Amino acid sequence: MGNTFGKIFRITTFGESHGNGVGVVIDGVKPNFKLSLKQIQYELNRRKPNQSNITTSRNETDEFEILSGVLNNETLGTPICVIVKNKDAKSSDYKNLETIFRPSHGEFSYFKKYGIVDFRGGGRSSARETIGRVIAGAIAKQILSKKKIEIIAHTKQVGNIIAKTFSKNEIEKNFLRCGDSVVAKKMEKKILQLKSIEDSIGGVVECIVQNFPSGIGEPVFDKLESELAKAMLSIPAVKGFEIGSGFNCALMKGSEHNDEFYFEKKTNKIKTKTNFAGGVLGGISTGEEIIFRVAVKPPSSIAMKQKTVNKFGENVDIKILGRHDACICPRVVPVVEAMCAITLLDLIFQNETIK
Amino acid sequence: MGNTFGKIFRITTFGESHGNGVGVVIDGVKPNFKLSLKQIQYELNRRKPNQSNITTSRNETDEFEILSGVLNNETLGTPICVIVKNKDAKSSDYKNLETIFRPSHGEFSYFKKYGIVDFRGGGRSSARETIGRVIAGAIAKQILSKKKIEIIAHTKQVGNIIAKTFSKNEIEKNFLRCGDSVVAKKMEKKILQLKSIEDSIGGVVECIVQNFPSGIGEPVFDKLESELAKAMLSIPAVKGFEIGSGFNCALMKGSEHNDEFYFEKKTNKIKTKTNFAGGVLGGISTGEEIIFRVAVKPPSSIAMKQKTVNKFGENVDIKILGRHDACICPRVVPVVEAMCAITLLDLIFQNETIK
């Protein structure tokens, strides 16, 4: 029963990896908004498989169909349902997995919970579910964009390789979606090397939100950072979330960590000299840049032989067929942006009710 | 509008630091449960101020009154309202703060959002709000305890001092609530030293959940780790959340990070050799120990003189009066346990609906 996210701009996703299709229903979209369908497809393309040599070679065009809520590309204020049919599903690759549990894969816990699993392609636990999120996020981004709010995620780290510089314009120029093209090359090399030995690698994705207004967030439980944390941890493969100083704050003194307020004459605004807060105080945005990071685990579906057990509790070896990513960061980037956009837009809408 | 948490075991907190009182309404408690009021007071005492030389000296006994939902200490299945009246509020300490923004404090963003703030003691953004959480958590813990589920949080790190060993029984024996009493001494020394120079320090609190059943968590948005992340980031001063391997997963290869399944004969269960997953896969519990950490920032209310601005945008110096903690970790420990208990119990209740 946990397939809905948001209170006002509210999305419900559905679909299994190898079922008839995946998609999303979006409720709470304002009427009279002119949608760019091209932008939706652009975001889906950023998420889709087989973009490069470091991603899975499953071949899906991920073309979407809008069933409702839109007339002549304009929103009606009614729920928007968008679907993507599944096409290149090679269910035969998963034949041997019906009784064997892949190490560190959600099938085990899904089986424990539901007693039934669509093992084909990971079923509901497949990252293919994120298509619905990316579609909804693409719409949210368009609405935020009208308010000049921009959301930019990028691969910050792969293994022990960390981006040294950050240039927004570099992100889409390399397979890694890294803001540092030089370091991106090293990351790519690292990933390909691990792929060649049938292994995979983790990383960190960072997200920056620019021009975000102050006053957004709903204490004491639906704080801006609480909702973002929930959104991020709901993305497959994410093991951690931190905002502003994050875990580094443990090492800091109050006198260092406190962001000094000052008055900026040209904008007529109160600003802070540093931003260890990451753009939030007490669960509410300050007007500074929002900045957060998520930890992305190495893909569990690796080709090398592994030990595991089957449903009957017997020790077995497993060789995972199917087409998998050696590092998921580049494909997590658009999903982080999507979930961030959905979360922030919902909070903006919530805030409108107290004006 | 964000003062309610949970879907079935659902809490709503209310109250400002220096208002008439704080408290909580808990809906969704099962009927016929015998409550230990002593356990509730015990948890409140762990949270309350003036426990030691490293915490604030505000003197509140934090005695609670149950207004509803309980008859002869037994739950009725109706909403339980519990209140704590505010007593030792020195509002005069906050007189000078009505127009001056304390650096890195929620008052600034509250003012930006609401246009009005109860500045006395931080108002709603005060950690005093967590009293309601601790009460609800104390009830949740009692219910979980009947299912043999135990939740233990402890101070893992203060500044660069990290606990080396972990013994459950040590936690309540030192002011730090650290599982390593030797290291706890060093932490305490560090904190007192910073307090003496009117500064403060951050830290890390870790939480372990034992005997938690498999199959709990509601993909794809209300995953166990998503709900925990939200719960933790809703606690004042928390800047980050990680589960299992956490941010360290970025450095790991799939072949390292994958937790190998094996069949344990004596328990007749499928277990994993390692637990980098931290007890969750695909948003659902695996039956392994749940383990997560939160980053706790250094308290922003430090006594030393700081630069800031007032409401009128003028540069001013500030000396923060009032009674504040130099390191909040020991008092965050019971709040982490409370929010963890509330979150997990709610997810257990949600899971009962698919049985």
Place this chain on the structure above:
Amino acid sequence: MGNTFGKIFRITTFGESHGNGVGVVIDGVKPNFKLSLKQIQYELNRRKPNQSNITTSRNETDEFEILSGVLNNETLGTPICVIVKNKDAKSSDYKNLETIFRPSHGEFSYFKKYGIVDFRGGGRSSARETIGRVIAGAIAKQILSKKKIEIIAHTKQVGNIIAKTFSKNEIEKNFLRCGDSVVAKKMEKKILQLKSIEDSIGGVVECIVQNFPSGIGEPVFDKLESELAKAMLSIPAVKGFEIGSGFNCALMKGSEHNDEFYFEKKTNKIKTKTNFAGGVLGGISTGEEIIFRVAVKPPSSIAMKQKTVNKFGENVDIKILGRHDACICPRVVPVVEAMCAITLLDLIFQNETIK
């Protein structure tokens, strides 16, 4: 788990009839609203027992205490908790009811559900629970009043006696809260006659909302009339809800029932000549007067001897002690207004998110 109502202006009530107290937490109130505490007490007085010879003689002053969310009578935007302590509870009157089920009283079904009931005074199923609703409603009414929206309920019918005229100013001038003072006299006589023979009588309460804007309501499930219907059927003793033509529509032809649109020059608005719709079309307000009625059953707690069974399935006679109303309509009137105000204000707030 059903003790919360509303999405944005959201109330949670708590309390049993003879417990420590009853009350409400209201979340989603806009900040900076100047509350009239007098108005709150006025509404509580309209609901309270022992107002006249036709209502119960339980003697409660129903004085309220605000615990949070308000500073100098001004709303902070944080949750407002208001409590009323129970004082004149004669629990001894209910001693004999611990094992005997009162005919047509909620205790039976509460016992079936929860396996435990606070039998004293009806516990949670007591109409005393509506105190929380009336408090929240009094606040909602003040906010609506600023928008010129007025909500007026009145006793339309008692037994077969139906009000013939309607004058707003008459309502508070008679014990019945009837808009027709002449008929009110007859109603009162009828009720006293039934009371004298230890019986009770049902009735109909009508509610009119004036100056309500068009465009409010959230199809397709949270329609204005759906939310009102839910709100009304949640009031103790209510057995039916109808809006506009209501059940009479069954007898009507489309050509009669259709409300003809016309353009009104002086207001520059499209109006309708009739209002069989009752102010809503397709779940959204039209701008016409909202008008609805609720059916109120005769109080089940009558003094005359009745046959029933006890917990052990034995046939027993029952004489109900305690102090009860012979007709509940006059006290339902303020509760209908309160729930109407809460419902409409919440829908107005919801509508603000699409602007």
Place this chain on the structure above:
Amino acid sequence: MGNTFGKIFRITTFGESHGNGVGVVIDGVKPNFKLSLKQIQYELNRRKPNQSNITTSRNETDEFEILSGVLNNETLGTPICVIVKNKDAKSSDYKNLETIFRPSHGEFSYFKKYGIVDFRGGGRSSARETIGRVIAGAIAKQILSKKKIEIIAHTKQVGNIIAKTFSKNEIEKNFLRCGDSVVAKKMEKKILQLKSIEDSIGGVVECIVQNFPSGIGEPVFDKLESELAKAMLSIPAVKGFEIGSGFNCALMKGSEHNDEFYFEKKTNKIKTKTNFAGGVLGGISTGEEIIFRVAVKPPSSIAMKQKTVNKFGENVDIKILGRHDACICPRVVPVVEAMCAITLLDLIFQNETIK
């Protein structure tokens, strides 16, 4: 934002009358339930247009496609999305309605709310939206049926013609879905007569729930009757809801209205001699039959010439083209059953959380 219904068994509908399609996402379905697709189609056929001479002649086969949540007809516990593509949409019939408001039709209020309307076929306000409800209801009914719970709705009244007898088996034997075949003939004659003069007529649909367990319903707001009332008033054309005695209770004395408890030896249960309560007390089911009625207005889309205004406030005449029902009761019957099933199943699931 009001397109979702239910807390645990939760449905979200989408779609406009002449858009690409309509449908539903159902979350909270238990896993491992074997679905009968035939039953779903059967219910859709009961709702669909062009069943008889008294319903619209729009020709839709209403064949559904399941996109997700089901594997080999078995539920996975994941969200089930079912869609129906729109085929026989004659949008040209609505060309003249883009600027003219049909009397008593939702387009006016939709336009007031959203500022944009898909006028073709009524857009979102079309009864075609109920397809999603009927699909979800068909699934809910199957699950309830396994618990021996049966839901039967029937046309009780058309104009002033009221069914005198009730036989479950007669319902599907006449176009009216009336339990009295003799009276059904008279109803049909009445409707055809009104159709011949381009008019329409209202009615009453009654619903009976058999074998429903006691203890279901969530006071104080989500009472069984509150949720049913909301569900029923959310159905297009419904103007009233009453349960048990309903509005007739206004005429009754407590001594008449009280349902006397007695102990039934053969079932070992406490029963009531009468059932004016309609199966609920205090918002919780008693174990008696649940019985309620809804008032259904005459269809507003009548062919005869009517006066109205256009968007520009000009007086105009209107002749409504398109294919419309002269009495909607027979097609409301399956929708009432569907919404009743969805509501009751959700409350049953909610109740499981307190066991």
